[in-house]
Amino acid sequence: MSDNNTLLRTENLCVWFPVRRALPFGQKRYVKAVDNVSITIKKGETFGLVGESGCGKSTLANTLLGMQKPTDGKVIFKGQDLNALSNKEFKEARRDMQMIFQDPFSSLDPRWDVYRLISEPMYIRGGYTKEQMEAEVLRLLHLVGLNEDDLHRYPSEFSGGQRQRIGIARAISLHPDFLVCDEPVSALDVSVHAQILNLLMELQQELNMTYLFISHNLAVVKDLCKNLCVMYLGQVMEAGDTQTIFHNPLHPYTRSLLSAVLSVNLDEKRERMVLNGDIPIPIDAPRGCRFCTRCPFASARCFQETPQLTPQGENHLVACHFPGIGMEK
Amino acid sequence: MNELLNVRNLKVIFPTERGIVRAVEGVDLHVKPGECIAIVGESGCGKSVTSLAMMKLLSSPPALMQADEMTFDGKNLLQLSEKQMLDIRGKDMSMIFQDALTALNPVMTIGRQLDEMFMRHTNMTRKEAMSASINALHLVGVPGPERRYFDYPHQLSGGMRQRVLIAMAFAIKPKLIIADEPTTALDVTIQAQVLDVLRKLQKENGTALILITHDLSVVAHMADRVYVMYCGKIVEHAPLRDLFTHPKHPYTQGLLSSVPHLSDESNRFVQIPDNVPSPLKKPSGCYFHTRCAYCTQECKERMPRLTDIGGDRMLRCHHPLGGE
Numbered sequence: 274m275s276d277n278n279t280l281l282r283t284e285n286l287c288v289w290f291p292v293r294r295a296l297p298f299g300q301k302r303y304v305k306a307v308d309n310v311s312i313t314i315k316k317g318e319t320f321g322l323v324g325e326s327g328c329g330k331s332t333l334a335n336t337l338l339g340m341q342k343p344t345d346g347k348v349i350f351k352g353q354d355l356n357a358l359s360n361k362e363f364k365e366a367r368r369d370m371q372m373i374f375q376d377p378f379s380s381l382d383p384r385w386d387v388y389r390l391i392s393e394p395m396y397i398r399g400g401y402t403k404e405q406m407e408a409e410v411l412r413l414l415h416l417v418g419l420n421e422d423d424l425h426r427y428p429s430e431f432s433g434g435q436r437q438r439i440g441i442a443r444a445i446s447l448h449p450d451f452l453v454c455d456e457p458v459s460a461l462d463v464s465v466h467a468q469i470l471n472l473l474m475e476l477q478q479e480l481n482m483t484y485l486f487i488s489h490n491l492a493v494v495k496d497l498c499k500n501l502c503v504m505y506l507g508q509v510m511e512a513g514d515t516q517t518i519f520h521n522p523l524h525p526y527t528r529s530l531l532s533a534v535l536s537v538n539l540d541e542k543r544e545r546m547v548l549n550g551d552i553p554i555p556i557d558a559p560r561g562c563r564f565c566t567r568c569p570f571a572s573a574r575c576f577q578e579t580p581q582l583t584p585q586g587e588n589h590l591v592a593c594h595f596p597g598i599g600m601e602k
Numbered sequence: 603m604n605e606l607l608n609v610r611n612l613k614v615i616f617p618t619e620r621g622i623v624r625a626v627e628g629v630d631l632h633v634k635p636g637e638c639i640a641i642v643g644e645s646g647c648g649k650s651v652t653s654l655a656m657m658k659l660l661s662s663p664p665a666l667m668q669a670d671e672m673t674f675d676g677k678n679l680l681q682l683s684e685k686q687m688l689d690i691r692g693k694d695m696s697m698i699f700q701d702a703l704t705a706l707n708p709v710m711t712i713g714r715q716l717d718e719m720f721m722r723h724t725n726m727t728r729k730e731a732m733s734a735s736i737n738a739l740h741l742v743g744v745p746g747p748e749r750r751y752f753d754y755p756h757q758l759s760g761g762m763r764q765r766v767l768i769a770m771a772f773a774i775k776p777k778l779i780i781a782d783e784p785t786t787a788l789d790v791t792i793q794a795q796v797l798d799v800l801r802k803l804q805k806e807n808g809t810a811l812i813l814i815t816h817d818l819s820v821v822a823h824m825a826d827r828v829y830v831m832y833c834g835k836i837v838e839h840a841p842l843r844d845l846f847t848h849p850k851h852p853y854t855q856g857l858l859s860s861v862p863h864l865s866d867e868s869n870r871f872v873q874i875p876d877n878v879p880s881p882l883k884k885p886s887g888c889y890f891h892t893r894c895a896y897c898t899q900e901c902k903e904r905m906p907r908l909t910d911i912g913g914d915r916m917l918r919c920h921h922p923l924g925g926e
Contacts, residue, residue: 326759533791
């Protein structure tokens with residue numbers, strides 16, 4: 274599996290959080306935030322990770338960056354197991370992986386000006402003279418579409434989209450190979466989405482970075498990602514080539530996500546499949562298929578037996594006992 | 603005369619240390635009973651301030667508000683005292699806020715907060731209010747309302763909290779509800795559920811709804827008529843279908859094309875260049891000229907008037923799209 278094209282992969286990754294027991298001798302319980310997830314991210318691609326709040330997307334991202342220790346399984350970045358590294362080696366590896374956060378209002382220190390915000394990673398790394406650092410910050414500002422007038426302004430003076438640009442400049446300041454974008458546009462206006470997404474695409478081409486793009490909106494992911502992985506309650510439901518999944522979604526959950534995207538085309542007739550209820554609390558997740566409690570097509574087998582990710586055609590994996598059930602056509 | 607809400611020439615300004623912020627500059631709008639209108643625009647265009655002004659919820663100072671006319675259900679809102687407004691708010695007009703977690707009181711159960719509505723505006727006893735609250739929770743699709751009645755806001759998920767807010771807004775069956783970005787904080791799947799509930803209740807009760815949002819795909823799902831706002835001014839007003847099929851203002855067109863589509867095959871996202879100008883330094887002439895692809899000298903010098911272009915449409919642009 275591990276060839277030269279792979280930048281990062283996980284092997285049966287599990288992250289379980291223990292829940293405090295009601296009684297000291299009660300059974301130990303866990304929230305299985307990430308349960309047995311294996312993904313492979315290739316060099317230079319944008320890998321999409323889609324799912325509702327609480328499905329484990331952000332926990333998975335944190336684990337990939339080593340901010341969260343996995344309960345079981347491995348994260349292999351550039352051929353080395355992240356959690357087997359010494360502290361010093363880990364720090365080295367971590368420089369190549371950076372993150373853009375969802376909320377540009379809370380991820381930037383309001384008391385720091387733009388120069389200090391963007392230069393902080395370089396300051397921590399060390400080895401820059403003052404002039405070098407200044408030149409580098411200016412270069413980064415231009416790269417993300419801001420200019421030198423903004424250098425000594427504070428985050429409160431910027432709009433949401435501009436703040437996200439500052440966050441992007443900070444994330445790319447150490448020339449990372451791998452960038453995790455954790456819902457980078459969902460806190461922004463729809464009209465600003467396009468600006469930020471286009472900027473990310475341009476930067477990727479220019480700087481040759483690999484993205485993990487997390488989102489709950491499939492419409493955003495569609496044009497951005499080559500490969501896609503749909504998660505629900507800590508497990509992968511459907512994975513594979515984006516175009517294949519969009520044209521032939523086989524898991525009922527993927528189809529409900531697709532149908533939830535609202536359109537501005539008034540005459541467009543699409544399958545409407547509004548799910549009932551919320552994502553369940555992942556303590557003692559249901560036996561059988563994780564999605565069975567909300568699936569409109571669930572049958573007895575779905576409550577008994579956990580479906581495995583099985584290939585359905587080329588580069589398309591589905592974890593469902595009845596792939597494509599109830600589809601029109 | 604048959605209008606439920608009529609606002610003429612509403613202006614709101616905030617005097618600040620760095621200058622006067624003209625948040626709303628002469629907005630006219632009207633709402634008929636039972637219809638759903640939408641006010642659309644980016645952050646900072648004054649849509650939230652407009653809605654707060656209509657509820658008279660802006661604290662003054664700092665805000666200064668002025669209007670030629672503001673009537674609601676035959677009452678002149680401008681002349682009502684704060685005490686009279688308290689009787690109207692919640693009963694005849696109510697509001698659904700964007701962030702349900704901050705809109706709800708964290709130290710009171712959601713049941714008690716709902717009870718408050720009934721006990722303040724009707725003569726119900728506590729016991730009657732409780733059953734009315736449980737019924738209200740049931741109507742918005744909260745599962746197990748008898749148990750949920752005793753929950754605190756933090757025990758509910760985002761979608762459930764938004765439903766509680768909707769239940770609260772519809773509790774006394776008001777004539778008008780203002781929903782300020784009701785689904786922006788939610789996931790797409792939950793957004794679809796919440797919008798369905800909102801629309802169902804609106805149609806069943808014949809409530810007029812003012813929907814405030816930056817997302818035109820939500821508007822397409824809900825509204826009858828749309829006002830597009832930019833920098834404190836209305837730039838276009840049209841019935842839903844006309845606006846979506848033939849937008850006349852370049853800004854409306856920009857907003858429409860920035861919504862990501864599932865169907866088309868393009869590989870780039872369509873964007874409106876630049877950002878909303880700072881409300882302290884609004885450009886000369888047409889406020890949109892700095893970002894407009896069709897800008898001419900005239901646009902830089904003179905602010906276009908909001909003119910009636912027929913077919914229940916209004917437009918503020920020197921060079922409308924698709925001919926005059």
